[in-house]
Amino acid sequence: xxxxxxxxxxxxxxxxxxxxxxxxxxxxxxxxxxxxxxxxxxxxxxxxxxxxxxxxxxxxxxxxxxxxxxxxxxxxxxxxxxxxxxxxxxxxxxxxxxxxxxxxxxxxxxxxxxxxxxxxxxxxxxxxxxxxxxxxxxxxxxxxxxxxxxxxxxxxxxxxxxxxxxxxxxxxxxxxxxxxxxxxxxxxxxxxxxxxxxxxxxxxxxxxxxxxxxxxxxxxxxxxxxxxxxxxxxxxxxxxxxxxxxxxxxxxxxxxxxxxxxxxxxxxxxxxxxxxxxxxxxxxxxxxxxxxxxxxxxxxxxxxxxxxxxxxxxxxxxxxxxxxxxxxxxxxxxxxxxxxxxxxxxxxxxxxxxxxxxxxxxxxxxxxxxxxxxxxxxxxxxxxxxxxxxxxxxxxxxxxxxxxxxxxxxxxxxxxxxxxxxxxxxxxxxxxxxxxxxxxxxxxxxxxxxxxxxxxxxxxxxxxxxxxxxxxxxxxxxxxxxxxxxxxxxx
Amino acid sequence: xxxxxxxxxxxxxxxxxxxxxxxxxxxxxxxxxxxxxxxxxxxxxxxxxxxxxxxxxxxxxxxxxxxxxxxxxxxxxxxxxxxxxxxxxxxxxxxxxxxxxxxxxxxxxxxxxxxxxxxxxxxxxxxxxxxxxxxxxxxxxxxxxxxxxxxxxxxxxxxxxxxxxxxxxxxxxxxxxxxxxxxxxxxxxxxxxxxxxxxxxxxxxxxxxxxxxxxxxxxxxxxxxxxxxxxxxxxxxxxxxxxxxxxxxxxxxxxxxxxxxxxxxxxxxxxxxxxxxxxxxxxxxxxxxxxxxxxxxxxxxxxxxxxxxxxxxxxxxxxxxxxxxxxxxxxxxxxxxxxxxxxxxxxxxxxxxxxxxxxxxxxxxxxxxxxxxxxxxxxxxxxxxxxxxxxxxxxxxxxxxxxxxxxxxxxxxxxxxxxxxxxxxxxxxxxxxxxxxxxxxxxxxxxxxxxxxxxxxxxxxxxxxxxxxxxxxxxxxxx
Numbered sequence: 015x016x017x018x019x020x021x022x023x024x025x026x027x028x029x030x031x032x033x034x035x036x037x038x039x040x041x042x043x044x045x046x047x048x049x050x051x052x053x054x055x056x057x058x059x060x061x062x063x064x065x066x067x068x069x070x071x072x073x074x075x076x077x078x079x080x081x082x083x084x085x086x087x088x089x090x091x092x093x094x095x096x097x098x099x100x101x102x103x104x105x106x107x108x109x110x111x112x113x114x115x116x117x118x119x120x121x122x123x124x125x126x127x128x129x130x131x132x133x134x135x136x137x138x139x140x141x142x143x144x145x146x147x148x149x150x151x152x153x154x155x156x157x158x159x160x161x162x163x164x165x166x167x168x169x170x171x172x173x174x175x176x177x178x179x180x181x182x183x184x185x186x187x188x189x190x191x192x193x194x195x196x197x198x199x200x201x202x203x204x205x206x207x208x209x210x211x212x213x214x215x216x217x218x219x220x221x222x223x224x225x226x227x228x229x230x231x232x233x234x235x236x237x238x239x240x241x242x243x244x245x246x247x248x249x250x251x252x253x254x255x256x257x258x259x260x261x262x263x264x265x266x267x268x269x270x271x272x273x274x275x276x277x278x279x280x281x282x283x284x285x286x287x288x289x290x291x292x293x294x295x296x297x298x299x300x301x302x303x304x305x306x307x308x309x310x311x312x313x314x315x316x317x318x319x320x321x322x323x324x325x326x327x328x329x330x331x332x333x334x335x336x337x338x339x340x341x342x343x344x345x346x347x348x349x350x351x352x353x354x355x356x357x358x359x360x361x362x363x364x365x366x367x368x369x370x371x372x373x374x375x376x377x378x379x380x381x382x383x384x385x386x387x388x389x390x391x392x393x394x395x396x397x398x399x400x401x402x403x404x405x406x407x408x409x410x411x412x413x414x415x416x417x418x419x420x421x422x423x424x425x426x427x428x429x430x431x432x433x434x435x436x437x438x439x440x441x442x443x444x445x446x447x448x449x450x451x452x453x454x455x456x457x458x459x460x461x462x463x464x465x466x467x468x469x470x471x472x473x474x475x476x477x478x479x480x481x482x483x484x485x486x487x488x489x490x491x492x493x494x495x496x497x498x499x500x501x502x503x504x505x
Numbered sequence: 506x507x508x509x510x511x512x513x514x515x516x517x518x519x520x521x522x523x524x525x526x527x528x529x530x531x532x533x534x535x536x537x538x539x540x541x542x543x544x545x546x547x548x549x550x551x552x553x554x555x556x557x558x559x560x561x562x563x564x565x566x567x568x569x570x571x572x573x574x575x576x577x578x579x580x581x582x583x584x585x586x587x588x589x590x591x592x593x594x595x596x597x598x599x600x601x602x603x604x605x606x607x608x609x610x611x612x613x614x615x616x617x618x619x620x621x622x623x624x625x626x627x628x629x630x631x632x633x634x635x636x637x638x639x640x641x642x643x644x645x646x647x648x649x650x651x652x653x654x655x656x657x658x659x660x661x662x663x664x665x666x667x668x669x670x671x672x673x674x675x676x677x678x679x680x681x682x683x684x685x686x687x688x689x690x691x692x693x694x695x696x697x698x699x700x701x702x703x704x705x706x707x708x709x710x711x712x713x714x715x716x717x718x719x720x721x722x723x724x725x726x727x728x729x730x731x732x733x734x735x736x737x738x739x740x741x742x743x744x745x746x747x748x749x750x751x752x753x754x755x756x757x758x759x760x761x762x763x764x765x766x767x768x769x770x771x772x773x774x775x776x777x778x779x780x781x782x783x784x785x786x787x788x789x790x791x792x793x794x795x796x797x798x799x800x801x802x803x804x805x806x807x808x809x810x811x812x813x814x815x816x817x818x819x820x821x822x823x824x825x826x827x828x829x830x831x832x833x834x835x836x837x838x839x840x841x842x843x844x845x846x847x848x849x850x851x852x853x854x855x856x857x858x859x860x861x862x863x864x865x866x867x868x869x870x871x872x873x874x875x876x877x878x879x880x881x882x883x884x885x886x887x888x889x890x891x892x893x894x895x896x897x898x899x900x901x902x903x904x905x906x907x908x909x910x911x912x913x914x915x916x917x918x919x920x921x922x923x924x925x926x927x928x929x930x931x932x933x934x935x936x937x938x939x940x941x942x943x944x945x946x947x948x949x950x951x952x953x954x955x956x957x958x959x960x961x962x963x964x965x966x967x968x969x970x971x972x973x974x975x976x977x978x979x980x981x982x983x984x
Contacts, residue, residue, distance in 0.1 A: 097557045110556065117550055119557060216557040223785035251559050252787050331785055334589050337600020338554040342652075353650075357593060380591070380780035389782060 017179075017501050020048055024088055024182040024236035031087045034077060038087025042070035042131050045089035049133050049180045054505040055156045057165075057174035059094050061134035062101055069131040076129060085243060086129030091175045091184035094135040095142055095218040096122045096227075101132075105218040106150040107140045109339045109346050109364030119216025120251070121185060121227045121244045128243045133181045137171030140366045141336065142192055142220040144168050145438045148429055149368045156425070157200060160465040161505050163422040166196030169230070173200040176230045177499050183231040183240045189220050190324050191417075191442025193228045194454040198417035198470025201456045201499045203237045203487065204230050208477045209449030210255035213248030219335040221328035222253070224446050232499065234455060234487040238262040241480065255478075262484050269485035272306030277410030281317035282441050287419045294458040294469045299414050301493045312406045312413070316398045320444040321436055323399070326379045326392035327447075332369075333376030339364060371432065400448040407476040412486060416441055417454040417470035421462055445474045453480075455487040456497045468499075507673045507737050514710045514744050517717055518670035518736055522683055524662045524693040525637070525701040526569045532636045532660035533560030533603060540699055544653035548639075552658040554598030559786050562587075566660040567790065569692040570610045570634050571800040573662060576690050576807055577629050579614025581797050585633075587787045591780040596639035596652050604663075605633035606781045610790065616666075616686065617809045618678040622822045624809075627679055628667035635661050662692070668707065668717065673733035680704060680729045681830075682808075689808055689832040703727045708739045709753070718743075719753045723760050723767055735760035739767050811835055818848040824856060833870045840877035846884040854884055858901055875904055882911040895968050896920045924971040926978070929962070932970065933978045936961040947983060955979065 019041070022030070030036040049061050066089065073087035092098060095105045097115035104110045118126075126132070139149035147170025148154040155170035157163040158178040165174040169186035173196035176184050186193040188206035197204025205228050212227040219225060227244060231237040242263060247256045276299060283292055303309050341347035341360025348359035365373070379388035406413070418438055428435045445452040457471035471490065475483045491497070510516065531538060534551035551558040574581045588606035614629035639657035643650045664683065670676050684702055687693035695702045704727075709720035723739055726732045738760075743753045757776075758767040783789075806814075808829040815825045828834050834855075841851040859880060863873060883900055886892045892900065892915055900914050915921050923929060936958050937944050947954050962975045 095557075103556070105556070113556070115550075115555065115557070117555070117557075214557075215559050218556040219786075221785075250561060252561055253785075330782060334591050334601050334780070334782070337591060337593065338556070338598060340593060340595075340600060342595050343553055343598060344555065353595065377780060380782055382778050382780075385780075385782075 016044055016048070019044055020179040021501055022182075023233050024231060024239060027182055028085065028088055031073070031077060032082070038070040038073035038077070038131065039067065041087060042066045042089055042133075045133055045181060048178075049175070052158075052175070052178045052180045052505060054161065055158060055174050055178055056153050057137055057155050057171040057178060057180060058091065058134040059104060059106065059137050059152055059171065060102055062132050065101065066131050066133050069126065069129075073129050073131065083127065083129035084239070085125065087131060088129070088183070089131045089133045089181050090125060090240075091133050091136045091172060091181040092122055093138055093169050093172050093185050093187055095138060095187060096185055097216040097218065098122055098132065098135065101135065103135065103218065104152075105141050106138045106152055107364065107366070107369070108151045109361075110218070111151070111346060113345050115216070117216060120213035120248045121217065123216075124244050124246070125185070130243075136169070136175055136184060139168035139170065139192075140369050141218065141332070142168040142187055142189055142225075143332070143368050143372055145191065145195055145435055146170070146423070146425075146428065147174075147196070148425060149366055151366055154425055156505070157422050158499065158502065158505070159201065159422065159467055163424050163467070164199065166199035166418070166422065168192040169196050169204075172230045173197055173202055173204070176200070176202045176232060178505075179499075179501055183229055183236055185227060185244065186230050187217060187220075187225055187227050188442075188446065188452075189224045189226075189328060190446045191439040193230065194442045194452050194470070194472055195418050195439065197230055197454040198468065198472070199422040201459075201468030201497065202230050202232055203234050203453070203455050204228065205237050205241055205453040205480065205483065206446070206451060207241060207245060207480050208255075208451045210253055211245050211257075211451070211478070211480065213246070213251040213254045215248055215250040221331040222335060223331060224328060234484055234491055235263065235266060237453075238266055238484045238488075241484075257478065260481050262481050265481055266485055266488045269482075269489055271302055271489060274302070274307040274412070275310055275410040276302055276307050277310050277312040277406055277413045279312050279314045279317070279406070279413055279415055281314050282415035286437070286440075287416060288421060290460040291416045291419070291421070291469050294460070295414060295416050295471055298457045298471050298490065298494070302414075302490075305493070310410050312410060314399070314402045314406060314444065316395060316402055317440075317444055319395050320399055320447055321440050323392040323395035324439070324443045324447060325375065325436060326388050327396060329372040329376030330379045330389055331376070333373045333380065336365075336369070336373055368432070396447045399444055403444070403448045403450060403474075403476075411475075412479075412482060413474040415472050415474070417472040418442070421460055421467045421469070441472060450477060451475055451480045451483055453483045453487055455490055457490070457494065507733070510710060510740055510744060512744065512748065513712050514740070515713055516671050516673070516736065516740055517668045517709045517711055517720070518676050519668035519707040519720075520666045520670065520676060520679060520732075521705040521707070522664040522680070523703050523705075524664065524683075524687050524695070526566050526660040526662060526692055527694055528563055528565045528569065528660055530563055531658035532563050532566050532634065534658055536658065538659050542655055544651070544655060546655065548654040548657060552598065552654055554600070560603060560784070562787060562790065563660060566634060567610070567792070568800050569660075570632065570662060571792065571797055572690050572804060573632060573664070573687065573692050574611035574614065575797070575801055575804055576686055577611075577614030577616055577632075579611045579629065579632070581792060582608065582610050582612065583792060584608070585610040585790045585792075587634075587784045587790065588781045589784045592777050594638070594641070595650070596641045596654070596657065598639070598654060598657055602636060602638060603784055603787070604635035608789075609633035610792070616679065616682055618675060618682045619826060620674060620678055625675065627669045627675075630665045630667050632662050632664045635663055637661050668709075668720075673736045676706065676736055677729050677733045680732055685808055685830050690804060697728050700727055704732055706732060706736055706739075708736055708743070710740050710743050710747070719755050721753065721755065721767075722757045724757060724770060726760055731760055731762055734762070734765065735767060738765060742767065805832065808835075820848060820852050824852050827856060828852070831870075837870055837873075837877045841881040841884065844878050844881035844885070846881035847888045850884045850888055851881065854880055854897075854901075858898070862905060874908070875901075879904060879910060886911050886915065890922070890924075890971060890973065891915070892920060892922050893968060893972055896922065920969060922971045923966055923969045924974055926974065929966075929970055929974055930978050930982075932962050932965055933958070933975060933982055936965065936979075937982055944983070955983075
C-alpha cells in the first residue's frame with residue numbers, strides 16, 4: 015500500500031485526493047515516514063513535519079469545503095535555498111546553519127497558496143556551487159540508483175528525494191545545470207525555465223544573472239503542473255518577465271512531430287561524451303525522426319568556451335552576492351579581536367572550500383587591471399553564445415543533446431579535481447549563459463560496474479518555449495514507454 | 506573674501522555634491538526615509554541585506570534625477586546602468602553599494618553661480634543615483650560600535666562638477682546655488698545640518714596656464730563654511746609642499762574644523778578596489794523621451810531665468826539675489842505681483858518689513874501670519890495713494906497681530922487718508938498761521954523750511970493727510 019501510494023505521479027495523487035479516495039493527512043504521514051526512512055540518502059536537511067501536517071489538515075478541510083487549490087495536499091520538497099518563513103534555510107552552508115528567515119520566497123509562497131504540503135528542506139551543494147552534491151556542509155546526498163554515487167548537483171537533495179519517492183516533486187534552482195544534470199543522474203524530469211520566468215525573490219543568490227528556479231518531477235505532466243504554479247511575474251524581482259503563464263498542462267498534448275526540426279548540435283557530441291549516452295540520445299532522436307521529425311546537424315561554435323566564461327561570470331557575481339555573509343547581522347559569527355578579524359574568522363569558518371575558491375576567482379576577475387581581460391571578455395563570450403543560439407533557432411525548433419557527458423560518478427571520484435567537475439556542466443552551461451529554457455528527461459539506462467544508471471536527454475529551446483519543451487518531453491515519454499525508477503525499501 | 510594664493514598659484518577645485526532625494530521611501534525598498542526615527546526601525550529585509558532579497562528601483566527617485574538633469578541643462582541618458590561598488594563595512598549590509606558607474610543617468614550639465622553680481626557657469630560632468638550606507642556610531646560605549654541602518658538605502662544624487670572652480674568663494678557660491686536649485690525644484694531639502702546635502706572637494710593648485718597638478722580629495726564637508734575653509738587650508742598646504750621642493754601625494758583627506766586643518770584619511774595605495782560591475786539584479790534603466798517631457802512639465806521657472814525676469818522690473822541686484830535664493834520667496838513675491846501690487850513696493854515691503862519680523866521670531870516664510878494676498882492688499886492701498894507709507898506700517902502691525910485685510914483694517918482703525926481738499930486746505934492754512942516766523946523765513950528764501958509745514962499738517966492729521974495734496978496746497982498758499 016505504502017509503495018503503491020508513494021510511486022503514484024503527482025497528477026494521479028491529486029486525482030485521488032480530489033475524489034477523496036485519499037486524505038491529505040494520510041498522504042502527508044506516509045510521505046513523512048518515507049522521508050525519514052531514506053535518511054541514508056541524506057536528501058533532506060530538515061523534515062518539516064509540523065508544517066506538513068498543518069498544511070495537510072488545511073488541504074483536507076479545503077477538499078471538504080470545495081475550495082482546494084490545484085496542488086492541495088501534494089507533498090513536495092524544497093531546495094534549501096528557497097527562504098521559508100519560520101523554517102531554517104541554510105543553503106547547505108555552515109554560514110547559514112542558524113538562519114531562520116522572516117519571509118517566504120515567491121516560488122514557495124505560490125506552492126503553498128496552491129495548497130502544496132512542505133515535507134522538508136532539501137540538501138544541495140553549498141550555495142548551489144557544485145555539480146555533485148558533495149559540497150554540502152552537511153554531507154553529500156546520495157543517488158537512489160546507487161548510494162555510492164552522486165545524485166548530481168547542485169540540487170542534489172531535490173533529485174534524490176524525488177527519485178527515492180520521498181516527495182511527489184521538488185523545487186530546484188539551476189545556474190549552470192543544477193536542475194538538469196541531477197535530473198539526468200537520477201532518472202527524473204527536471205526543467206529550468208527561461209531566465210526571468212520565475213521570481214528569484216527569496217532565493218538565496220548564487221549568480222543573479224543565471225539563477226533560475228525550476229522543478230523536479232517523475233514525469234513531464236507533473237513537471238508542467240509544478241512549473242506553471244511557480245512561474246510568473248513578480249514585482250519584487252526586477253528581472254522577472256511581465257509575461258502571462260500559459261496552461262502548460264492543458265497544452266501538453268498539442269504537438270505535431272511531423273515537420274518538427276530537431277537540431278543536433280555538433281559541439282555536444284564530442285569525444286569526451288560517454289558513447290553509451292551518445293547512442294541513447296541518437297536513438298531517441300531517431301524515434302522522433304520516425305514520427306516525421308527532421309533531424310538537422312547544427313553548430314554552436316562557441317560552446318567549448320562556455321565553461322570558461324561561466325567560471326568567470328558566475329564567481330564574479332557570487333563573490334559580490336556572498337559579501338553580505340559577514341557575521342554582522344545574521345548567520346554564523348566567529349568573534350575575533352576587532353572587526354577585520356571577526357570578518358575573517360566568520361567567513362573562514364562559515365564557507366566551504368568550493369565557495370571560497372569561487373569568491374577568490376570572482377574577486378580576482380573583477381579587480382581593476384583584470385576586469386577587461388576576464389569579466390568583459392567572459393561577457394563577450396556570453397553574448398556570442400546567445401547570438402549563436404538565436405541563429406540556430408532560426409533553422410530548427412529545438413535542440414536535442416545529452417544533459418551530461420557521463421553517467422553518475424562515484425562519490426569522491428572528482429572531488430580532488432574541481433576542473434574535471436566543472437566540465438560535467440559543459441552541456442548545461444551554454445543554455446544558462448543564454449538564459450534559455452532547458453529540460454532533462456530520462457531516455458534510457460546503462461549498466462556500469464554492475465549497477466543500472468539513468469541517462470538524460472536534454473532539450474533546449476528558444477526563450478519562453480517551455481511549453482514546446484514540455485510537449486516534446488511528454489511526446490518522448492509516449493514514444494519511450496514507461497520508465498520506472500526502482501523503489502528501494504531500505505537504502 | 507579670502508586672499509589670492511601666494512606666488513602666482515591658483516586654485517583648481519571640483520566638487521562632488523551628495524544630495525539626499527526627498528522621496529518617502531528608499532531607492533530600492535519600500536522602507537520609510539523619515540529623519541530622526543529610532544535606530545533600525547526603518548530597515549526592511551532588503552535594507553538589511555538578508556539572503557534572497559532583491560532591489561526594486563524607486564521610480565520617484567528616477568524622476569527626481571531627470572528633474573535635476575533638466576534643471577542643470579544636462580543630457581538625460583536613454584539607457585543608464587546600476588553597478589555594484591563592492592567593499593566591506595558593517596554599515597553596508599550587502600557588502601556592496603548600488604550606484605552608477607560608467608553609465609550614469611545624467612551627463613554634461615552646468616550650473617550658474619553668482620559672485621557679487623558677476624555670473625559664471627560651472628560645468629557639471631555627471632550626476633548619478635546611488636543608495637546611501639547606514640550610520641556607524643563609535644562613541645556610545647567602550648570597545649563597542651553601533652550601526653543604524655535607517656539611512657541604508659536612502660536615495661542620493663551624486664553631482665560631480667568639472668574642476669572649473671577657482672576660489673573658495675566660487676566654491677561657496679556653487680554650493681549655495683546648488684542648494685537653492687535642489688530645493689527650488691523639490692528634489693532635496695538641502696539641509697546640510699542633517700547631512701541631506703554634503704560635499705567632497707577635489708583640490709589642486711597650479712600656476713596659471715599650467716596643466717592640472719595632483720589633487721587631493723577632502724571628504725564629507727557638511728557646511729558651506731567648512732567647504733570654503735577646507736579648500737583654502739588645503740591649497741596652502743599643497744603650495745607649501747611645492748615651495749619646499751616636494752610633491753603632493755594623491756590621497757583622500759579629512760577636514761578637521763576644530764583644528765582648521767586637513768589630514769590624511771587614506772593614501773592612493775590604500776584606496777579600495779571597488780570591483781564595480783553591472784548589478785545583475787537590476788535591468789538597465791531605460792528612460793523614454795515621453796517620460797522626460799512629463800517631468801519637464803513639472804519643472805518650475807528656474808532661479809536664473811526668474812532672476813533675468815526680475816531684472817526687467819527695476820529691482821536691485823541684491824533684492825533679485827535674495828528673491829531667487831528660495832522658491833518660497835519668489836513664489837510669495839510673484840503672488841503679490843499677480844494680485845496687482847507694484848514690484849518695487851512689494852519687494853520693499855516683503856524684504857524690509859515682513860522678513861524683518863519673521864527673522865526676529867525665527868518664523869519661516871511659509872508660516873508667515875501675513876499672506877502674499879494680504880501684503881499685496883496693503884501695498885496696493887499705498888500705491889493708489891489711499892494711505893501713506895507711514896500709515897501702512899500701522900496697518901501692517903495690526904495685520905501681523907490680529908490678521909485681516911488692509912482695506913478693512915484701514916477703515917476699522919480710522920486710518921483712511923484725508924484727501925478732502927477743503928478740509929486739508931483748512932489744515933494747511935492753520936499750519937501757516939501757527940508758524941508766522943517760519944513763513945517769513947521761507948519767503949526770504951529758506952526753502953528747506955517747507956518740510957516743517959508738511960510735518961505740522963501731518964502731525965495735526967495724525968499722519969492721515971494725503972501727502973501729495975498737502976504738498977500741493979501748501980505750495981499754493983505760500984505763493
